Amino acid sequence: xxxxxxxxxxxxxxxxxxxxxxxxxxxxxxxxxxxxxxxxxxxxxxxxxxxxxxxxxxxxxxxxxxxxxxxxxxxxxxxxxxxxxxxxxxxxxxxxxxxxxxxxxxxxxxxxxxxxxxxxxxxxxxxxxxxxxxxxxxxxxxxxxxxxxxxxxxxxxxxxxxxxxxxxxxxxxxxxxxxxxxxxxxxxxx
Numbered sequence: 001x002x003x004x005x006x007x008x009x010x011x012x013x014x015x016x017x018x019x020x021x022x023x024x025x026x027x028x029x030x031x032x033x034x035x036x037x038x039x040x041x042x043x044x045x046x047x048x049x050x051x052x053x054x055x056x057x058x059x060x061x062x063x064x065x066x067x068x069x070x071x072x073x074x075x076x077x078x079x080x081x082x083x084x085x086x087x088x089x090x091x092x093x094x095x096x097x098x099x100x101x102x103x104x105x106x107x108x109x110x111x112x113x114x115x116x117x118x119x120x121x122x123x124x125x126x127x128x129x130x131x132x133x134x135x136x137x138x139x140x141x142x143x144x145x146x147x148x149x150x151x152x153x154x155x156x157x158x159x160x161x162x163x164x165x166x167x168x169x170x171x172x173x174x175x176x177x178x179x180x181x182x183x184x185x186x187x188x189x190x
Contacts, residue, residue: 028067029065029069030091031091031137033066034065034093034137034161035093035095035135035137037065037069037071037160038071038093038158038159039095039135041071041073041095041158042097042132042135042158043097047073048156051073051075051156053075053156056077057077058076058077058080059074059075060072060075061073063158063160065160066160068163069160069161069162069164070090070160070162070165071158071159071161072158072159073157074156075155075156076146076157077148078150078151078152078154079148079149081145081146081148082145082146082147083145083170083171084104084145084172084173085143085144085168085169085171086110086142086143086144086168087141088140088141088169089163090140090162090164090166091138091162092138092159093135093136093137093160094135094136094157094158094160095130095133095158096131096132096133096135096157097132097156098155099132099148099150099153099154099156100129100131100132100149101130101147102128102130102147103126103127103130103145103146103147104126104127104144105126105127105142105144105145106120106125106143106144107123107125108120108124109141110141110143112141115180116180117178117179117180118177118178118179120176120178130157143171165186166185167183167184167185167186168183168184169182170184
């Protein structure tokens with residue numbers, strides 16, 4: 001037995017327009033997928049050469065990252081760095097595309113809220129030298145600083161974050177004391 005079908009002529013509320021397809025949800029990119037994306041972008045010589053480099057300050061160009069992620073091509077003049085910070089609830093990855101970067105990071109899970117000053121334990125510091133093609137992925141609340149310690153050469157890197165950066169927390173550090181100094185939100189970067 002077949003069921004009767006309604007046509008647009010017999011149902012005044014029916015539309016003659018084609019039904020709107022249900023959008024397929026975009027899968028959330030993993031840390032590994034973000035790392036793969038930044039590696040491929042860092043290997044694109046034409047893309048890397050397109051970044052305008054400033055002798056005084058960092059430069060950046062936004063890229064289309066995978067799965068709705070936020071991605072950036074960043075130029076680092078000699079002697080520049082980020083200072084200590086984290087990317088809040090975003091996971092991320094970055095790779096050096098030219099020059100060399102140094103990452104200082106904390107190998108400790110810090111509380112996310114409710115503190116202004118923390119005393120760090122011995123042994124939590126990690127240092128990585130990231131030459132061309134080297135990089136890393138990281139999880140939520142990863143506290144680090146990235147530096148171009150060269151005195152005469154720019155560095156270039158590619159970064160991706162998911163979800164797009166909800167905020168960045170900036171820290172100062174004196175010895176083993178880490179102090180939360182500022183919380184920046186996207187509207188602060190406009």
